[in-house]
Amino acid sequence: MTDVTLPSAAKGRSLWADAWNRLKANKAAMVSLWYLLFMGIVCIVGPWFTPHDFTTIYQDYTRVPPSLSAYPKADAIDLAVKDAVQRSRLELAGWEEKDGKVYITVTSAKPIDPRVTRYIDRSDVFEGAQVVETSDDKLKMTMSADFKHEYFFFGTDNNGRDLLTRTLIAGRVSLAIGLLAGLVAVVIGVLYGAVAGFSGGKTDEVMMRIVDILYSLPFIFFVIMLVVFFGRNFVLMFLAVGAVLWLDMARIVRGQALSLKRQEYVQAAEALGVSPGGILLRHVVPNLLGPVVIYMTLLVPQVIILESFLSFLGLGVQEPMSSWGVLISQGAKNIPSATWLLIFPSFFLTTTLFALNFIGDGLRDALDPKDR
Amino acid sequence: MLRYVLRRFLTAIPTLFVIVTISFFLMRLAPGGPFNQEKGLNPVIKANLERVFHLDQPLWQQYLLYLNNLLHGNFGPSYNLPDFTVAELFADGLPISIQLGGSALVLALVLGGMLGIVAALYQNKPADYAVIATATAGSTIPTFVIAPLFQLFFALTLKWVPVGGWGDGAFVNKIGPVLTLMLPQLAIVARLMRGSMIESLRSHHIRTARALGLSEYSVVIKHALRGALLPIISYAGPAAAALLTGSIIVESIFAIPGVGRYFVEAALNRDYTLVMGTVVVIAIFTIVFNLIVDILYAVVDPRVRYD
Numbered sequence: 001m002t003d004v005t006l007p008s009a010a011k012g013r014s015l016w017a018d019a020w021n022r023l024k025a026n027k028a029a030m031v032s033l034w035y036l037l038f039m040g041i042v043c044i045v046g047p048w049f050t051p052h053d054f055t056t057i058y059q060d061y062t063r064v065p066p067s068l069s070a071y072p073k074a075d076a077i078d079l080a081v082k083d084a085v086q087r088s089r090l091e092l093a094g095w096e097e098k099d100g101k102v103y104i105t106v107t108s109a110k111p112i113d114p115r116v117t118r119y120i121d122r123s124d125v126f127e128g129a130q131v132v133e134t135s136d137d138k139l140k141m142t143m144s145a146d147f148k149h150e151y152f153f154f155g156t157d158n159n160g161r162d163l164l165t166r167t168l169i170a171g172r173v174s175l176a177i178g179l180l181a182g183l184v185a186v187v188i189g190v191l192y193g194a195v196a197g198f199s200g201g202k203t204d205e206v207m208m209r210i211v212d213i214l215y216s217l218p219f220i221f222f223v224i225m226l227v228v229f230f231g232r233n234f235v236l237m238f239l240a241v242g243a244v245l246w247l248d249m250a251r252i253v254r255g256q257a258l259s260l261k262r263q264e265y266v267q268a269a270e271a272l273g274v275s276p277g278g279i280l281l282r283h284v285v286p287n288l289l290g291p292v293v294i295y296m297t298l299l300v301p302q303v304i305i306l307e308s309f310l311s312f313l314g315l316g317v318q319e320p321m322s323s324w325g326v327l328i329s330q331g332a333k334n335i336p337s338a339t340w341l342l343i344f345p346s347f348f349l350t351t352t353l354f355a356l357n358f359i360g361d362g363l364r365d366a367l368d369p370k371d372r
Numbered sequence: 373m374l375r376y377v378l379r380r381f382l383t384a385i386p387t388l389f390v391i392v393t394i395s396f397f398l399m400r401l402a403p404g405g406p407f408n409q410e411k412g413l414n415p416v417i418k419a420n421l422e423r424v425f426h427l428d429q430p431l432w433q434q435y436l437l438y439l440n441n442l443l444h445g446n447f448g449p450s451y452n453l454p455d456f457t458v459a460e461l462f463a464d465g466l467p468i469s470i471q472l473g474g475s476a477l478v479l480a481l482v483l484g485g486m487l488g489i490v491a492a493l494y495q496n497k498p499a500d501y502a503v504i505a506t507a508t509a510g511s512t513i514p515t516f517v518i519a520p521l522f523q524l525f526f527a528l529t530l531k532w533v534p535v536g537g538w539g540d541g542a543f544v545n546k547i548g549p550v551l552t553l554m555l556p557q558l559a560i561v562a563r564l565m566r567g568s569m570i571e572s573l574r575s576h577h578i579r580t581a582r583a584l585g586l587s588e589y590s591v592v593i594k595h596a597l598r599g600a601l602l603p604i605i606s607y608a609g610p611a612a613a614a615l616l617t618g619s620i621i622v623e624s625i626f627a628i629p630g631v632g633r634y635f636v637e638a639a640l641n642r643d644y645t646l647v648m649g650t651v652v653v654i655a656i657f658t659i660v661f662n663l664i665v666d667i668l669y670a671v672v673d674p675r676v677r678y679d
Contacts, residue, residue: 213390213391213394217391217394217395217651218635218650218651218654218655220620220635220636221395221635221639221647221650221651224635224636224639224640225398225399225402225639228402228403228404228639228640229401229402229403301512305514308514308516309514309516309621312516312621313620313636315636315640325516328516328517328520329516331520332516332519332520332523332625335520335523335524335528336528339524342520342521342524346517346520346521349514349517350512350513350514350517353512353513353514354508354512357508357512
């Protein structure tokens with residue numbers, strides 16, 4: 001018998017390295033992953049870089065359409081001038097635009113106080129108002145003012161708030177709720193399902209009957225009751241959402257746990273005297289992780305939809321905070337006159353949901369051993 | 373079979389009882405009441421109102437009273453819509469919701485089923501990808517996005533249909549609600565049908581049918597479809613119950629006077645009887661459709677027997 005020199009064993013690939021390789025080959029999932037990352041960064045960092053705060057109200061710019069060029073537009077100047085002069089209780093004699101400044105001439109029956117410039121400054125359109133000349137009887141005055149240039153890339157809402165900033169802030173809220181509520185649901189579901197599956201017998205039966213009963217209650221009723229109980233509170237909101245969505249997770253994990261318990265390698269480990277904790281860590285958790293990860297990525301879009309749905313009904317996030325559902329519901333009420341209020345948030349929400357679904361599908365293909 | 377149906381009806385009673393009990397106490401545990409308005413009602417009037425509706429009695433008495441009324445088919449008056457009883461509200465709204473939901477369900481099953489079959493027959497070809505893309509879009513874009521976008525394009529821009537309203541059931545008024553109700557269901561049906569059809573086409577009896585030289589039509593429609601129907605049927609049961617009892621989103625966006633909006637409105641106003649009525653109606657629909665599903669199982673798949 002001759003010695004056979006074995007070729008040096010190829011470096012083993014772990015389940016996760018293997019899955020990652022296959023996920024990388026999935027174009028839709030990878031594009032979605034980058035898109036989601038981009039969306040997350042834009043929503044988290046973006047609001048600090050937009051020129052407006054999400055609560056700032058621009059009274060002179062309510063419902064202005066999205067534009068890449070700066071406001072004020074020509075027709076808005078006339079309106080703003082008339083508005084400001086009216087507030088100062090003077091007569092407008094005329095105004096003109098020259099060298100990027102506006103010159104406003106006003107008259108009055110009584111002598112004009114030079115402090116009226118502050119009425120002009122108070123407008124969202126002008127700043128740095130000064131008196132240029134006053135007639136000798138002080139009944140006529142000309143003021144100059146600079147334009148305050150504002151950018152509203154996504155337009156503004158009914159209250160004159162910048163939609164771009166609000167959409168990004170809403171994205172923060174929606175994504176955060178999606179992740180946190182998803183996590184809550186997964187933690188509850190995994191613990192519940194694992195306990196039921198491993199205990200088996202009576203405990204299992206009772207625990208799963210409870211799940212069945214919760215299932216048979218109308219879903220919306222359950223959610224609304226939770227909202228009614230917890231009030232319209234931001235943090236409790238997503239705890240409630242998470243607490244509703246754990247049922248599926250519990251069933252999946254229980255099923256997995258039941259089948260794992262009977263696997264030969266688990267029985268072998270038991271026979272070899274491995275402690276229950278060791279079995280749990282070495283065999284059970286890694287095997288549960290796949291379905292849990294897949295389910296969680298599919299759960300996050302569900303949570304975002306549910307939160308948006310509740311916000312759409314006015315039960316979710318409250319003003320001045322915002323979520324995509326809140327924005328879409330405002331958009332839906334304004335479609336005849338302000339389509340951008342619907343289009344931008346819908347685009348953000350829908351693309352994010354698509355990305356999450358593609359990642360979920362990709363993960364399922366990558367982690368499901370049946371496909372190999 | 374008849375015995376099975378009877379037995380199922382009998383086991384439905386305790387289920388219904390549990391659901392009614394849980395929702396009754398859950399609803400009552402919530403803070404607030406039907407007559408706690410923001411402005412504050414005159415305490416004397418409030419006390420009178422509560423006495424009229426027996427809300428001043430201990431909770432267990434109210435519970436027994438409600439159960440007794442329910443057994444006699446009396447859903448009670450609505451607290452927030454005092455001119456109507458709960459039964460009247462449902463008599464007015466339910467036909468509308470059933471009409472819209474039923475149309476959406478039938479369309480989703482027929483169209484979704486056809487799309488799924490086409491996708492399965494042309495697996496991994498352009499037609500398949502087109503169906504998958506439609507299904508992905510339909511199941512990803514939420515209804516509350518689709519519905520306003522539909523209004524924007526078809527009602528406000530193209531002016532083909534009215535923006536909303538029931539219009540005494542005019543056909544054009546139903547297009548929007550039915551389509552938006554249908555789309556997510558169609559997506560799921562198409563996806564389910566594609567999957568189960570692919571599996572069914574691979575099975576031995578289909579190979580035998582092909583070997584016998586049956587026409588492609590006969591193979592697909594008579595033999596493969598029958599085996600592929602089971603997942604669709606089990607999906608269609610709960611979906612039917614949900615669709616026929618109205619959708620709050622679609623009904624509120626299209627201003628449809630169905631029963632979908634009652635649930636949320638009533639729960640927020642603590643309109644106890646209306647909430648309970650809605651729960652009972654939804655539960656009955658769910659139970660009945662689950663039963664229909666189980667009967668259809670036996671019709672479609674002779675291996676399923678209930679004895």
